[in-house]
Amino acid sequence: MKYKTIIPAIIMIMFVEILGCSQTSEKNDTMKISDSEKNIKIVVTDSGLGGLSVAEDIYHKINDTKIYDKVDIIFANALFDANSGYNRLTDRNEKIRIFNEALNGIEKNFKPDYIFVACNTLSVLYNKTEFSKKTDAKVITIVDYGVNLIDENLRKNNNSNVIIFGTKTTINGNTYGKLLVNRKFNKDRIVSQACPELQEYIEKDPKGEETFNLISKYVGLAINKLNNPENDLYASLNCTHYGYSNDLWEKAFNQHNLKLKGLLNPNSKMAAVLFTKTNKKIHKNTEIKLSVVSKVKLAEQNINSMSNLFKKSCPELSEALKNYQLKTDLFSF
Structure with missing residues (x-):
């Protein structure tokens, strides 16, 4: 009888400790x-x-x-x-x-x-x-949240593609691309586009003409890398600055005659x-x-x-x- 009382108590303590140990940057969703x-x-x-x-x-x-x-x-x-x-x-x-x-x-x-x-x-x-x-x-x-958001949307349609926009450090490291490939997404569905200095322009004027021109430039460069531009397309904004200019991103894609299936922003x-x-x-x-x-x-x-x-x-x-x-x-x- 004594052991029957002690064992459940020990299990409960272990359970509480496991919950506490799960609070890490690698397991954001379980925190x-x-x-x-x-x-x-x-x-x-x-x-x-x-x-x-x-x-x-x-x-x-x-x-x-x-x-x-x-x-x-x-x-x-x-x-x-x-x-x-x-x-x-x-x-x-x-x-x-x-x-x-x-x-x-x-x-x-x-x-x-x-x-x-x-x-x-x-x-x-x-x-x-x-x-x-x-x-x-x-x-x-923030990276895990960005990858999860892309994952969630690409799985809706196997013929869809994503363009990942980010800073030079983010894009050159290919972190997003590697993580998505690890999740069994074909690399041909993923286009990465670095946007040098864009965050600086956005901080100065997120709705300004110079900011739009730079966004349009990078959108054009990214579109040229697409293997199947007719497929459903998502644009993932993987710099926290970029979401301040949502309207300009949509305008830029429209200017290049492409309608986005979705503009993905993990900030929220x-x-x-x-x-x-x-x-x-x-x-x-x-x-x-x-x-x-x-x-x-x-x-x-x-x-x-x-x-x-x-x-x-x-x-x-x-x-x-x-x-x-x-x-x-x-x-x-």
Whole structure:
């Protein structure tokens, strides 16, 4: 009788421990937050301001669900030089080293419970950092969400194709292509197109003529690589900046006489990791603090452009960006 009582208890303890161990960046879809976690600190990071859209999505969903008492959402810009960027570095190991320092700085300064790497360029580097091997924070990267979204749509029609648009680092690493081929998709269905400097144009003016011209240029280059342009076509926006210009992407494809089956943007998928069906609204109100921090000084034009973009959809984020904290010692490199 004694053993019959003890054994179920041991099994229950093991089950709880397994749930806790499942919270890794490689198993985003299984991550579960306990209702007992009332106060959390979340850092969203990017190599620019594209990840602000992920911070906005997290803000709204937490505010709607009210499963936490207090939440601190910090957007930490991982850009190391206002006149340069990760995609301008030619040495991949140097990119990894600098991003590792940025992550160390984020953990040291903010001690977050969660780090959302809302940047494809940095996400493809994350598993190579020393930080990934030692951190206690739960780190969520965007690549898996992007691959899942492409996978979900390509399976609807075996004759469909996808164009993957991204930065040079994302495309040159062929991370998306390799992961999709590993899932048994024929490589002939996948076209990858690097879009150098596009994220910079989008930050300055996401709806502008120069931005459109650059998008149209890259769309034209990508279309020329298609083996079967008559097939259903998806465009996957695998840089968090690109979604700010959704209308321009659709306009560019129309200009090239191609109608998209779908424009795929994984930005809004990342926040799902914070919620499960078992979560309940347990607070009348959730106190949410939203802030923006950057190691480098942000260009006034970029601040105005991005803050105007969020003015209606998330005025709290718009104000946080306009009043961002310049923290030059955020990390060293």
